[in-house]
Structure formats: C-alpha cells, structure tokens
Amino acid sequence: MGQRLTTxxxxxxxxxxxxxxxxxxxTDHTSVAGAxxxxxxxxxxxxxxxxxxxxxxxxxxxxxxxxxxxLALLGAAWLVGLxxxxxWRSLTAVAGGWLLTVAELAYWSLDFRIAGRDQRTVYxxxxxxxxxxxxxxxxxxxxxELDLSATPTTGLELTAVGLLSAATLVAVAAxxxxxxxxxx
Amino acid sequence: xxxxxxxxxGAYAALGAAGLLVALVWSYxxxxxxxxxxxxxxxxxxxxxxxxxxxxSIEVDRERLLEGDAVHLAVTVNSTTDVPWLQIAWxxxxxxxxxxxxxxxxxxxxxxxxATAETVLTTTRWGVVPLPRPLIRAHDGLGFFRFEGTLDxxxxxxxxxxxxTLRRALSAAETxxxxxxxxxxxxxxxxxxxxxxxxxxxxxPRRINWRLSTRAGRLHINEMHPERNSDIVIFLDLxxxxxxxxxxxxxxxxxxxxxxxxxxxxxxxxxGVIGFGGVLRWLMPAMxxxxxxxxxxxxxxxxxxxxxxxxxxxxxxxxxxxxxxLIVALTTLIDERVVDALLDLRARRFDLAVxxxxxEPFAAPGSHDAAQLAxxxxxxxxxxxxxxYRRLGVPIVQWRPGEPLQGPxxxxxxxxxxxxxxxx
Numbered sequence: 001m002g003q004r005l006t007t008x009x010x011x012x013x014x015x016x017x018x019x020x021x022x023x024x025x026x027t028d029h030t031s032v033a034g035a036x037x038x039x040x041x042x043x044x045x046x047x048x049x050x051x052x053x054x055x056x057x058x059x060x061x062x063x064x065x066x067x068x069x070x071l072a073l074l075g076a077a078w079l080v081g082l083x084x085x086x087x088w089r090s091l092t093a094v095a096g097g098w099l100l101t102v103a104e105l106a107y108w109s110l111d112f113r114i115a116g117r118d119q120r121t122v123y124x125x126x127x128x129x130x131x132x133x134x135x136x137x138x139x140x141x142x143x144x145e146l147d148l149s150a151t152p153t154t155g156l157e158l159t160a161v162g163l164l165s166a167a168t169l170v171a172v173a174a175x176x177x178x179x180x181x182x183x184x
Numbered sequence: 185x186x187x188x189x190x191x192x193x194g195a196y197a198a199l200g201a202a203g204l205l206v207a208l209v210w211s212y213x214x215x216x217x218x219x220x221x222x223x224x225x226x227x228x229x230x231x232x233x234x235x236x237x238x239x240x241s242i243e244v245d246r247e248r249l250l251e252g253d254a255v256h257l258a259v260t261v262n263s264t265t266d267v268p269w270l271q272i273a274w275x276x277x278x279x280x281x282x283x284x285x286x287x288x289x290x291x292x293x294x295x296x297x298x299a300t301a302e303t304v305l306t307t308t309r310w311g312v313v314p315l316p317r318p319l320i321r322a323h324d325g326l327g328f329f330r331f332e333g334t335l336d337x338x339x340x341x342x343x344x345x346x347x348x349t350l351r352r353a354l355s356a357a358e359t360x361x362x363x364x365x366x367x368x369x370x371x372x373x374x375x376x377x378x379x380x381x382x383x384x385x386x387x388x389p390r391r392i393n394w395r396l397s398t399r400a401g402r403l404h405i406n407e408m409h410p411e412r413n414s415d416i417v418i419f420l421d422l423x424x425x426x427x428x429x430x431x432x433x434x435x436x437x438x439x440x441x442x443x444x445x446x447x448x449x450x451x452x453x454x455x456g457v458i459g460f461g462g463v464l465r466w467l468m469p470a471m472x473x474x475x476x477x478x479x480x481x482x483x484x485x486x487x488x489x490x491x492x493x494x495x496x497x498x499x500x501x502x503x504x505x506x507x508x509x510l511i512v513a514l515t516t517l518i519d520e521r522v523v524d525a526l527l528d529l530r531a532r533r534f535d536l537a538v539x540x541x542x543x544e545p546f547a548a549p550g551s552h553d554a555a556q557l558a559x560x561x562x563x564x565x566x567x568x569x570x571x572x573y574r575r576l577g578v579p580i581v582q583w584r585p586g587e588p589l590q591g592p593x594x595x596x597x598x599x600x601x602x603x604x605x606x607x608x
Contacts, residue, residue: 122268137222
C-alpha cells in the first residue's frame with residue numbers, strides 16, 4: 001500500500017508541476033494560447049486541471065484508462081502554452097521525459113495494486129529502469145531538437161522527414177512485434 | 185504461460201503516434217519531440233522482452249489431516265533467465281483459511297536463482313479439497329508485458345471430520361455372536377451376574393453359588409450375561425443439507441457419524457454406513473481399525489446429490505443391514521423419502537434410533553408475517569413427523585448442531601429402554 005501511495009502521489013505532483021510550468025509558459029503572448037488574449041494562459045491551466053482530475057480518478061479507482069487521457073491533456077497543455085521561441089522550446093525534450101516519468105509512476109502505482117512482500121529489489125530495479133528509459137528517451141529527443149534549432153525546415157521538407165520517420169518507426173515496431181510473436 | 189500486455193503499451197503507442205500526427209498535420213515539430221519518449225519506450229519494450237524460463241516444484245507437508253489442522257504448502261521457482269519481477273500467489277480455496285504466509289511474493293529473480301513462496305492453510309470443514317494451484321506472474325523489465333499461468337498441480341487434501349469423544353452411545357437391543365463390550369441379554373459365560381437357577385447335569389462346578397445352595401439345601405448355579413458385540417449401521421441422510429453462513433446440517437451429521445463409528449469400533453462392534461440420498465452409498469458392517477479409515481474415507485466424500493427419484497429402502501443391498509443390527513439415523517427429517525425409508529425400516533422390526541440434526545439454526549424464518557406463518561407451519565409439520573416415530577416406539581431425539589452429541593444420545597438410550605420395556 002505504501003509503495004502504491006508513494007508512486008501515485010509522485011505522479012500527481014509531477015503532473016501538477018508540469019501543468020504549472022505549461023501555464024507559466026503560456027503567459028507569453030507568442031504562444032498558441034497567448035493568441036487568445038490576456039487570459040490565454042487559462043487554456044493550458046484548464047487542460048492541466050482536467051489532466052489532474054483524470055489522473056486522480058485513475059489512481060483512486062484504480063483504472064488505467066484515464067491515464068492516457070491525462071497524459072494527452074498534459075501534452076496538449078505544453079504544446080499550446082509553448083512560446084514561439086526562447087528557452088521553453090528547447091525544454092520540450094525534457095518535458096517529454098518528464099511526461100514519460102509521470103506516466104511510468106502512474107502505471108507503476110497501478111501495478112502495485114496487489115500488495116506483495118519482499119519487493120525491495122523489484123522497486124530498486126524498476127526505479128533504475130525508469131531512470132534509464134527516461135534518460136535514453138530524453139537524449140534521443142534532444143537530437144531532433146538540436147537539429148531543428150540548427151536548420152529549421154520548410155513545411156514540405158518537414159512533412160517528408162516526418163513521414164519517413166513515421167514509416168521507419170512503424171517498420172521497426174512491426175519487426176519487433178514479429179520477433180515477439182515468433183519468440184514467445 | 186499466457187502473455188498479456190499492459191494497457192501502458194497501447195497508451196504509449198497512441199501518445200507517440202498522436203505526437204507524430206500533430207507534428208505532421210500542424211507542422212509543429214515539438215509535438216513529435218514530446219511524443220518521442222513514448223515511442224522509444226515501446227520500441228525498447230518490444231526489443232527487450234523475452235519469455236521467462238521457469239521451473240517450479242511444490243511441497244506439501246501432508247495430504248491427510250483432521251478438521252482444524254493446518255497444511256503447509258511451499259512452491260519453489262527456479263529460473264534460467266533473469267526475471268525483473270516475479271509474483272507468486274497461493275489462492276485460498278473454499279473450506280480452507282490462510283493462517284500463515286499467504287501474501288503474494290514479489291521478487292526479482294536473477295538467472296539460476298530460486299524463490300520460494302509459502303503458505304499455511306487451515307481446514308475448516310471435512311471433505312476432499314483440491315489443493316490450490318499457485319499463480320505465477322512474471323513481468324518484463326519495463327512493465328509492458330506479463331506472463332501469467334498456474335502450475336499444473338493436481339493433488340487433493342483429505343480432511344477428516346474431527347470426532348467427538350463419546351463416553352457412551354446407544355446400545356443395540358440384541359447382540360451378535362462375537363465377543364465385545366456390550367452386555368448381552370442372553371445367559372452364558374461372562375462376568376456380569378444375571379440370575380441363579382437350580383443345578384443341572386453338565387453345569388460347571390465353579391459356577392455353583394455355595395451360599396444359596398447351603399441355605400436352600402440343593403445346588404444352585406450363577407448365571408452370567410456374556411459380553412458380546414453388536415452390529416451398528418449408521419444411516420446418513422444425504423437428501424437434504426440446510427446451509428447458512430458456510431455451515432450446514434450435513435457438516436455436523438458427518439462429524440457425528442464419524443464420532444459414532446469411532447466409538448462403536450473401539451468397542452469391537454461391527455459398524456457399517458449407509459448414505460441415503462440421490463446417490464446411494466454404503467459400506468458393509470465390519471470391525472477393526474481398518475474399518476474406521478474406510479468409514480471416514482467414505483464419509484468425507486458425502487454430498488447431497490439432487491434427485492427427484494422416489495426410492496425406498498429396497499435399493500439398499502441386503503448385506504448392509506444385518507439382522508439384529510442397531511440403525512442410528514442422522515437426519516434432518518426434511519425429505520419425505522428419508523422419513524418413509526426410516527419408518528419402513530422400523531416396520532421391518534429393525535432396532536432404530538433417530539438423531540434429528542436440527543435444521544432450525546440454519547433456517548431462520550423471515551421477518552414478515554407470511555414467512556413467520558410458514559415457519560410455524562413448518563415447525564408443526566416437523567413435530568407431527570416426530571410424533572409418527574414416537575408412536576412406533578422409535579427413540580427420536582433432537583441434536584442442535586454445535587452442542588455435544590452425548591446428551592441426545594443418552595436421551596435416546598433412555599427412550600429406547602423405556603420403549604423396549606413398554607413393548608415387552
């Protein structure tokens with residue numbers, strides 16, 4: 001019970017901090033939300049509140065379904081609150097890692113619904129795995145971030161690169177899924 | 185082991201895809217950057233997952249025990265691969281209660297290491313209980329996949345009813361040929377004085393009553409009651425079982441049957457059992473310590489099998505009911521077939537005693553008027569049934585489950601003696 005509560009509280013606090021940062025970022029008039037006027041910061045604020053509600057609902061019921069909605073709302077809050085330029089944009093890779101951490105903590109909390117004993121080694125291993133996963137994903141996310149800041153692409157080029165990346169990802173995922181099917 | 189995926193897999197894939205889609209549609213590359221960690225996580229999970237190679241062995245400290253005893257179960261799991269999170273759980277079946285261990289074990293199992301999950305289950309009711317099969321769940325390192333399964337373990341626990349110690353039980357009206365602990369009404373060799381009679385040629389001189397012979401002026405000899413055994417048939421009503429709160433009349437009836445069988449067999453009597461229900465079960469009367477094991481093994485398989493077939497005592501094999509045997513019936517007197525069968529036995533001059541296992545504690549009437557009225561009618565009907573037995577001179581006593589059996593048996597013994605005296 002203790003582990004479940006700890007991870008749930010950490011996930012909610014992480015989501016709250018993420019939402020607060022998105023809202024602060026939206027005070028800049030160059031953001032998507034800023035286009036709505038002086039009260040534009042309220043859009044990411046409301047999205048963050050909705051996300052918090054979904055997360056609390058998911059962790060108290062407990063059920064996994066609202067978590068994906070909470071993460072989507074948090075992601076949307078970040079994207080609409082992001083100023084057109086500046087330090088906030090370069091922090092998107094870190095924000096992605098943060099979002100992944102919140103998601104992992106939330107799902108971890110649900111995994112511990114069934115109380116067990118002698119799980120200390122499991123916690124340590126899981127925490128280390130999450131840290132490694134978040135670190136690796138942030139590092140990978142920083143690559144396009146650096147690339148984008150160096151050479152901003154046009155719409156068509158971006159679309160082409162994006163489509164190619166998506167096709168590559170789908171191909172890799174299909175190959176891995178095929179491997180999973182054949183080995184398991 | 186069955187592979188199941190966590191909802192996380194679909195959620196992460198959806199979030200990553202949504203990020204890419206938003207980036208493409210709205211030319212907003214930050215959306216792709218935001219979704220990339222989720223795609224990395226999914227790809228890493230797909231790349232790293234492997235089926236755990238587990239070997240398990242189960243230890244059970246005993247397979248035969250009495251009600252209230254505990255059984256210790258342990259499962260040891262060995263793995264040839266690294267399992268980041270292995271969960272082992274012992275489900276608790278009905279009629280068993282976990283009294284030790286029992287928590288779900290969750291460990292990280294490194295390759296060639298082993299983990300042991302133990303539990304202690306205490307029995308609450310007699311019967312043949314299939315032992316639980318431990319559940320095993322192995323998670324992958326990233327929590328996207330889990331492999332679940334139960335161990336193929338098919339052993340049963342034979343839980344015998346805990347017999348109640350009886351100081352004295354019902355005595356048969358007539359005894360049999362073999363020596364035993366029951367005082368016969370006939371005259372013969374024994375140590376219990378019966379009567380004196382004039383000496384006849386062939387009488388043994390050591391049985392001469394010298395004091396009476398001196399006074400009477402002619403020889404008299406002492407007559408003795410021999411100690412013989414008797415045949416006891418325990419008649420178990422398997423047509424009805426009134427249950428409430430996890431307990432029922434059949435539970436108590438079987439315990440009483442086991443107590444009676446143990447008591448009579450200790451007195452060198454021959455004991456048999458008839459389970460009269462939807463499926464007829466019987467055990468021929470026999471004596472000796474092996475018979476108690478046969479009886480309790482037969483008793484713990486007792487169950488009520490629903491049947492609408494009207495069957496009387498003609499279905500009982502003749503050898504199961506020896507002449508001059510005492511039939512001790514343990515019944516709720518609810519099913520008419522049992523009531524009629526017992527009356528039929530009495531009509532055939534069998535020595536019959538009925539111990540009614542009271543169903544009332546398990547069948548409290550409802551609070552509304554109609555239920556109260558139905559309850560009263562039911563009680564009247566049962567009282568009338570008891571009266572039918574009493575009119576035929578059958579000792580019938582009520583036994584409230586949970587109370588000592590000794591009291592009703594003593595009452596039945598008194599009623600039986602009085603009836604025999606009245607009939608004589």
